[in-house]
Every structure is written in C-alpha cells, then in structure tokens.
Amino acid sequence: MIKSVIERVISDDMAGIWKILDSDEKRRIVDAFTLQNFKKNQIIYAEKEAPEHLWCLLKGKVKLYKDGLGGRPQILRLIRPVQYFGYRAYFADEPYVSSAAAFEPSTLGCLPMSLVSEMITNNNQLAWFFIHELSRNLGSSDTKIINLTQKHIRGRLAEALILLRDNYGYEDDNSTLNIFMAREDLANLSNMTTSNAIRTLSGFVTEKIITVDGRRIKILNEPMLRKISKFG
Amino acid sequence: MIKSVIERVISDDMAGIWKILDSDEKRRIVDAFTLQNFKKNQIIYAEKEAPEHLWCLLKGKVKLYKDGLGGRPQILRLIRPVQYFGYRAYFADEPYVSSAAAFEPSTLGCLPMSLVSEMITNNNQLAWFFIHELSRNLGSSDTKIINLTQKHIRGRLAEALILLRDNYGYEDDNSTLNIFMAREDLANLSNMTTSNAIRTLSGFVTEKIITVDGRRIKILNEPMLRKISKFG
C-alpha cells in the first residue's frame, strides 16, 4: 500500500485522534496502519473471537450485532465514518461479545490494539478519547435496554427510524433516510420479527408519517415519529 | 469526620485505586473524601441530575436503575463493596440516564469528579482503571439487551438469580443468596411484572430448583438454573 495514501487518510479522515499524537507516534501509526475493503454483508469480526485490532470506518456503513437465541440477531450499534470500534473487548480483556459486518461496500482502517494500548499509556489525551467514547456508548446501551424492553412495536420501530436519521442523516431532499436497509435489519434493530417490521412500516405509510419505495424510506412527519417513539 | 478513619478506608477498602496513586495524590484524596450513610431505599442520585461525584460503595448494596414508561423501573446494575459508580455520565458530559439507590443501609465514599478527572489526566494508571471498568460494563450491558429481549420469563428470572449469585454470593451454607430483595425488585431486574416474578419463583420451588422463605432464596440446583437461563 502506498504510504502517502495512508498518511492522507490518517491526517485527514482520522484527524480527531491524529491531532493529539506527537510526531513519533504518528510515524508508528502510519507504519502499522492497514486499509481494508469489505463487501456488502461481509463479516469484519465475529462473536467469541479474540479482539486484536482497532477498526476505523472510513467509508460505508457498519453494524455491530449480537446473535441471540434461535439465531435472532440484535443490532446493537450503527457505525458511520469516521468512527472507531472493536476496541471494547480488548480493553475488557474478553473475547468479542458482538459481531461486526458491513451494511454496504466499506473501507476500513485497522491498527493493532497492542499499539493503541501502548499509545494510551503514553498519551493521556488518547486515554481520554476512549473514556469519552466508552462512556457515551454505555449510556446509549443502558437507554436502549428500556427502549427495547418497554416500548411497544410502533414505538420501537419509530425509535429505530429516528436512530437511522440521527446516525446517517437525510439525503439532499432533506427527508429520505441516507441508508437503505432490508426489513430484516430494521426488525433486528427494533427487536421484532421481519413480518412485524413490514406490517408496522405499512401502518406508518397509511398514517402518512413516512413513504416507502423499496428500501428508500422518506420521513414525512418527523415530530410525529419522535412522539410515537417517546410514548409508544 | 476523623481523618484517620478516612485514611484507613482509602488505604484499606479502596486499595485497588489507592495503590496506583502517588503520595501527593493520596493527600488530596484524603482531603476531598467524604463518608456518607444511606438508609434502606434511599436515593443516592436520580436520573437527569448533573453528575458531580464519584461514588464508592464501602458497605451495603446499591442498585442502578432506570425508570421506563409508566414508571416501570429496570434495574441495570448491582453494586457491591468495593465498587465505584456514578462516573459514567460525568465522563460522557451528560446528565445521569439512570438513578442509584441503596437496597439496604449502606456506607459510601464520595469524591468530586473534578478531582478524579484531574487525577486521570495526571495518572495514566487511573485512566486505565476507568477504561477497564467502562469496557466491562459496556459488555455486560450489551449482553443484558439480549437476555432481556429474547429470553422467556423463566430464562430471565433464572438469569437474574444467577446474577445475584455471581454478584453477592452465597451465605455460609453455600446455597442461600446473600441478598434479600423484594419480589418487585426481582421483577424489575428481570423485566417482568411482580405477579409473574412471584409465579415463576413458585414454579422453580415446585421443580425443586430453589427454596423460598420470605425473601431468603436458597438455590438447590444451580446447574439447572444456569441451563434454564441459557436456553429459556
């Protein structure tokens, strides 16, 4: 791989972490960094594997999910560029408890966790970066527990649509979700069966809260969706 | 408060963190540290408040919980001596998303987060301590999502009993759970109604998996309980 490409990626796309490193650290990052492409639905890592790398999504979309009983997966977190993942299990000194897969063709950067670990020890700002990330994720995870266990189907689906909106935003028309996912993924995000995701989505269409064209979802009434998410 | 008592508490009970601090840091901790007692069911902090303190449970039992729709609380985490809590929201720069309350009369230590924050910046081992804690908690939280959403009532209650066993252990008889909680709390731990917690508990008694004497729960067949937890 061409070193200058990597240098550009790191100093440009990964600026957030990059800027807190000193020049020696930067050189070591450049040397250890690898770029990898993943196809649609390709698995990046799987539950129970030993965590060895810090992943950084540069282009595309990635889901973190966990397989439950009877192979019913639950999508735990959605990753967008430029976000980091794959580090939690290493820090906890555990095997992965969840898996990661690309939603669509994606480009990822990859660093050995041993190097990241070493840098955390030498660079306090980097330690703070991970403390912040972990703390935010833990808050979201705790909140998700309530959403998934206590809300009814409509509320859970509305919540999922809001999550997609907040995570990936709208297209240029300011209303079409900038991610096209299968009904099955939508179901796995909202803890329901695929049938019920389809049915409930149709309901929202009938109520003119959204329109649907295949996997393109257009949100017509976002306040109503937030309301259903909150009370449903 | 008598300074020597605090010094003993910190150097003895809180040895895990204490040992990684230098003498100047230790002195500052002793000066800022306060001891507080909480009565049974007393709230330590509540959702939406601004986080200001690191709490350390020295004696007693504490629950972290989150109120859901219609006032149905979900217990998110159980704290035992000596564990730390209350720091996540501060690190995430958010108000609390959950509340903390004492299960039983408890003694807690309390430090301003601003001081903790400063020490993390100056002491990398302390940064690592929190990275580890947060990472483990995030793993548990993600796993809990699957347990609460995909398991049936029996599996969820079995899981809760196992959690109590792993967290607080057995009494001297090696089978009685070392925590006596109301059926309602048991229900709030396992995402079910109080009636169903009572009913399902009775079921376990009939099947000779446990015995019940008021709030004393004796586990007769732990392997079976783990089995129900895993597949139920």
Next chain:
DNA sequence: GTATAATTATGTTTTACAACACAAAGTTAT
C-alpha cells in the same frame, strides 16, 4: 432470459405475558 433464491407483503392462528382483581400474610405505626 430463464431459473432460483431472497425479500416483501398480508392473512390466520397461537401463545406468552400484562392487566386486573382479590385474598392472605406480613410489616409498621399509633
């Protein structure tokens, strides 16, 4: 371009669990 598979859609049946109602036992206050 046709076959095969996957996804989307909708109707029907079944069931796990909440909601409710009430009684008994236990706890706390006066």
Next chain:
DNA sequence: ATAACTTTGTGTTGTAAAACATAATTATAC
C-alpha cells in the same frame, strides 16, 4: 393490640406480538 399499609400469592381475562402459512415481487445466478 389494633388499624393501616405493604408485600406476597393465585386465579381470570385480554391482548400484543410471535409463529406459521402463502403469495407476490424483486434480486441474483447461471
């Protein structure tokens, strides 16, 4: 001790959502 309240226990009813079934439509492979 007695009352007032809380917790525990059990039966009944209602319902949300899963499970199942079966088309229709859309992708994908050959």
